[in-house]
Amino acid sequence: MSEELETNADKILAEAMRMSEKIEADIAQNPKKYRVLTGDRPTGRLHIGHYFGxxxxxxxxxxxxxxxxILIADYQVLTDHDAFDKISENTKELVIDYLAAGIEPGENVCIYPHSHVPEANQLMVPFLTLVTKSDLDRNPTVKDEMAKSSIPLNAGMYTYPVHQAVDILFCKGNVVPVGKDQLPHLEIARQIARRFNNKFCKGIDPIFPEPHALLSKTPMIMGLDGSAKMSKSLGNTIMLSASDDxxxxxxxxxxxxxxxxxTxxxxxxxxxxxxLRIISLCTDETPEAIAERIGDGGGGMLKNTLTExxxxHLRPLRTKRAELEQQPELIKKVLNEGVEKAREIASKTLLEVRHVMNMEI
Incomplete structure (x- = not known):
């Protein structure tokens, strides 16, 4: 990375941290000022890294x-996975994990797969006209995929950051909970919002907010094998659905x-x-206090303490999850109602977009 790009990345991180702290301080007093967009790709059940993170x-x-x-990003599975035969099953598994964790769909919470919201996906074409090839080439995820892939990079992966911008902006999301490594994706969404407003909304109120990051305060949970990150593909996880044994x-x-x-x-x-951090997340003790309590008990006592x-900590979640697995109609209802609400929101945004782009008939 060049010195200029490093400086720019540092500025983006510093501004993101400042805004994240400001939003965190205000959000409890003024929750309706914000709309959060978050979600997952349906590649399987969730693990404790997802839960705590x-x-x-x-x-x-x-x-x-x-x-x-809460977006279920099923289209994005197609960009780098061949397991499309399990997308529907995995979508339902995600909803079960969400509900078991305590998320309550309704007036305030919407859960939906973006493949079922065509009005939102119609924003993809105008958004693509607002980014350059250079913008996409600089994105770290795209660069990483280009470097490590043995097969040609497909256009879905190449334009992945733009589709993420669609996911955020169609509902006018202004807060996106992310880790620091995801800031470049969010920056593209901010650029697209800014460029759209500057080009099409001159002299009128802007349509799209520039979304801000709500940076996670939970340290990244490493895989049990000591690798950099807990990942299903590496088999170093503990699934939320796992039994005690x-x-x-x-x-x-x-x-x-x-x-x-x-120590x-x-x-x-x-x-x-x-x-020690995982134990701390379960018990609210500090990692230092847990380490002092274990002392010379060694790795065996550390692992036993973590297991217990x-x-x-997960017992109530797992009990509820087992109950939800027996209620497929409820899961389908949550998804259908979420899609209906998301389409309603997207339709309103699409009408505004067509109006300012002079595409009404």
Whole structure:
């Protein structure tokens, strides 16, 4: 990365952090000022990394009264996965995980797959006219895919950031909970909103807000094998749907180190620190206090403590999840109602867009 790009990235991060803190301070007092857009790709059931990293925050925001759009990004699965035969099944599994975690669909919360909202997807063409090839080439995700892929990059993946902008802007989302690594995607959405408003809304109120990041405060949860990130594809996860025994079995295989005395040292003992953080997320103790309590108990006691804490913390979720698995009609109802609401919102936005682009008939 050039020095100029690094400087620009630093400026974007600094501004995102400033705005995130400002929004966090205001959102509890003025929840209706904001509309959150968040979601997942339906590539399988969710794991504890999703739960602690995003699901719990979605529940918190929705219960504060923040209008919340939860997108199931089924079209995006086609950009880099061949498992399209499981998209419908995985979509329903996501809804079960959402509801089990405490998300309550209704007036304030909408859950929907974007393939069922054609009015929103019609924004893709005008949005593509507002970005250049250079804009897309600079996106880190696109660059990474171009570098590591052994097959030609398909146009769906190449234009992935624009489709994300569609997902955010069709409902006029102005807050997107993300990690720092996702800021470049959000910056493209901000650019598209700005360019659309500047081009088509001269002398009138802008149609699209420039969305801001709500940066996650939860540290990234590493995989149990000590890899950089918990991932289903690497098989280093604990699924929310796992049983107590399956959880215990997975944790037994977790990577620690040779030092028997347990300390919280994220720099020099990242694997041990990761397990301590997960316990902390379950019990609300500090990682340092947990490490001191375990002391010379070693990796065995650390893993036993994590197993007990995680199983106890997830017990209500897993009980509810098992009940929801027996209610397929409820899951279908949630999706149908979410699609209906999302299409209504998208239709209103599309009418505004056609009006300012002089495409009414």
């Amino acid at each position: 995003s699901l719990k925050n979605r529940v918190r925001l929705s219960k504060l009264g923040v209008p919340t759009m 399956e959880t215990a079995k997975a944790i037994k295989k977790a990577k620690t180190d040779q030092d028997r005395h347990i 919280y040292d994220p720099v020099n003992r990242p694997e041990v620190a990761n397990l 804490a995680l199983n106890e």
